[in-house]
């Protein structure tokens with residue numbers, strides 16, 4: 105019934121084993137209400153398609169994108185190629201990427217109908233084996249509620265296991281509605297102090313905390329996993345980790361998944377012409393992660409880190 109609803113997806117990755125049980129396909133939806141300074145998927149933060157430029161692939165003698173751009177936003181001289189990002193941000197054609205024959209320009213963010221997405225997932229379903237499925241991530245998947253709900257309903261009708269990863273800065277009623285249609289839910293908890301949360305993500309944490317409480321109290325029978333990104337200098341102080349552990353334990357939840365900060369998304373910032381505030385931040389050491397794990401374990405929580413997650 106909803107098969108024609110369209111959603112903007114900036115990536116689909118098969119064969120993942122980190123975001124739910126078994127072998128999974130990850131679907132990344134564009135648009136997010138937060139703007140975390142360490143975000144590994146900056147191309148998915150805004151609710152629109154964006155052009156990404158990889159200089160290494162660009163052919164020095166080529167000018168195809170210069171000619172193709174209807175907004176005169178590309179300039180090429182002896183020092184290289186430059187995009188006027190202010191114009192690109194409002195571009196409705198992305199003709200430059202269509203003109204590029206060398207994959208130096210590519211578009212992140214393509215509209216799919218639910219039917220088109222399900223065709224991809226049914227193809228992947230043969231590779232999942234027992235226990236695999238699909239995980240909706242982003243960006244923030246609940247930022248496209250009509251598409252997400254329609255896709256989840258179609259997945260259930262096709263007997264696919266589903267998981268949703270959310271930042272939880274979303275309407276509570278919508279989050280509770282999504283619970284009806286997903287098997288697992290991952291919710292990020294980033295900081296217990298609202299001012300610090302706002303400084304790192306652009307928004308306070310009140311709605312997120314309320315939503316975690318609402319899910320915990322919903323009597324939902326799916327698996328609910330709180331995820332804590334460990335971001336050096338932002339949220340890794342013992343005091344904050346203890347406050348997080350106490351909050352999660354008081355709600356009667358049992359598990360926490362720590363996600364160490366990494367810089368795997370750094371090249372995407374370059375490709376988008378953006379500054380990456382965490383470009384020189386080192387990932388947390390093993391000692392820091394072990395100490396964090398001990399804090400959550402002391403609160404009676406089962407705590408596991410990154411890819412060690414026992415899904």
Ligand code: SF4
Pocket residue numbers: 155172173174175176177178187191192193195196197198199200201
């Ligand atoms: S994104 Fe649009 S404005 Fe920017 S270079 Fe490409 S065609 Fe031109």
Ligand code: SF4
Pocket residue numbers: 161162163166167168169170185203204205206207208209
């Ligand atoms: S069309 Fe592609 S290869 Fe040619 S100049 Fe533009 S980005 Fe470089």
